[in-house]
Amino acid sequence: MVRLLHSPASSDPFAGMNLREQLRHILPDILPDDPEEAIKGTELIRLVRLRLGDDYSDATLRYHFSILSYDSTSPIAKVDQGQGYYQRLSKPAQAHGTGRLLFGGEIEGDSVQSRFQRLLAIYERLCLLRSHYPFRLNGRASTPLDERGLWDIPDLVTAEWDLETGADEVTRFDSGMLDLRRHLGGPEVGLSGVQLKMGLTLDNYTAQFFQALSATRWTLQSELVIAEPLNDEALVDALRSLGNQFGVGISTLGINGSQLDELPTASDLRTMSAAEFEIVQGKLRIQKITVAAPRQRIDWQSLSALKKKHEAVDELVRWLSECLNRRQPEWK
Known part of the structure; x- marks a missing residue:
């Protein structure tokens, strides 16, 4: 009696496991790490x-692959x-100490800052x-x-803004459209929070999604932009569901951390010629997941409160006023 109970366990490492547990055990030895080699x-x-x-049918295995x-x-x-x-590799959002775990590897705080500056x-x-x-607040x-x-x-x-380019090739506001927007009670400028x-x-x-929604709820549109490519179907589906439900535009640039590290500094990226930046663009694989749903109006009450709380928002308001006074946009 005892021998019969213990004999199968010694010969079958999966004895007592259901199919899902067995798959969790063996799949790491089978699956490739790179989505490109799926x-x-x-x-x-x-x-x-x-x-x-051969104890399980093809349909049963496919079902469990999908569920897992x-x-x-x-x-x-x-x-x-x-x-x-x-x-699927586990990539924690933050590590202990000054560094963070991004793109699967630990990097120092300065490197995190450099990557994020380049992304901006x-x-x-x-x-x-x-x-x-764009007007950077962070x-x-x-x-x-x-x-x-x-x-x-x-x-x-x-x-x-509604823009037009004159004979002098200088970009200015389209005065006719600007006046029409003003008379019809619409916003003279479309503000998107990113x-x-x-x-x-x-x-x-x-x-991360609801942080983006919270931070941008006072603008006309909310955008969440992710640097690295999103290959996981479950993650993309989940983001698509949230984006459509709350009207948030979600996109990825399709560039990973090591690629960002290889690029020139953020200040050099900002001063590149159009031809030079085309080379950087060639490294991107932009994917649009959802499109932002415009709101009816800017939340002026929230903007006024944020202007008092954040010096950067106060600078944003001054910048918008200066652009309107000059009737010409400016990148600062």
Whole structure:
């Protein structure tokens, strides 16, 4: 009797485990780390059968692959906008001490700042290409740069005006459209709040999303921009659901930490010629996940309160007034 109970356990390492537990045990040895090398479902089934045998049907295995890929604690992730599975790596949002764990590796505080500065500069240049004029709030005035972001003001605000270019090739406000907006009671400028993140995971995306929503709720539009590419289908689906529900535009630039480290400094990125910046653009793989839903009006009461609380917001208001007085946009 005793021998019968103990004999299977000694020969079968998976004895007593259900299929989900068995897959959690063996998938880390099978799945590739790189999403670019993702294994298609048919091949993954074949490799799993080499370990588990033929006790489970293809449909059962595919079902469990799918279920586990939406569990942030599981080792399997499904690629977004494609086919195949890869190994989900745990990437904590913050490490102990001055450094942070980003893109899977620990880096020092200064390196975090440099990466984030480069990210800000790249996004500012992308805004200008769309004739959206950025004004950086994070790290402006007497406030030190905080790569984690704040909960009441975004990393930057972009201003969108009706513009025209005269014979002297100088860009100015379109006076006719500006007056029409004023007479019709509409905003003379479209203000979008933008929160930048180096990367998101299934464990922290909810907090990061609602921080971005909170920080930008007083502007006409809310944007969440992520540096690194999002390959995990479960994460993209979750972000898409939140973005559509709350009207937040979500996009990724598709550039990882090591690529940012290889770029020129933030100040050099800001002063690059258009031709030089095209080379930087070539490194980006921009992905639009959701489109922002415009609000009816700016929350002037909140803006007034923030102006008193944050020197950077006070500078933003002065900048907007100066642009309107000159009837010409400026990147500061």
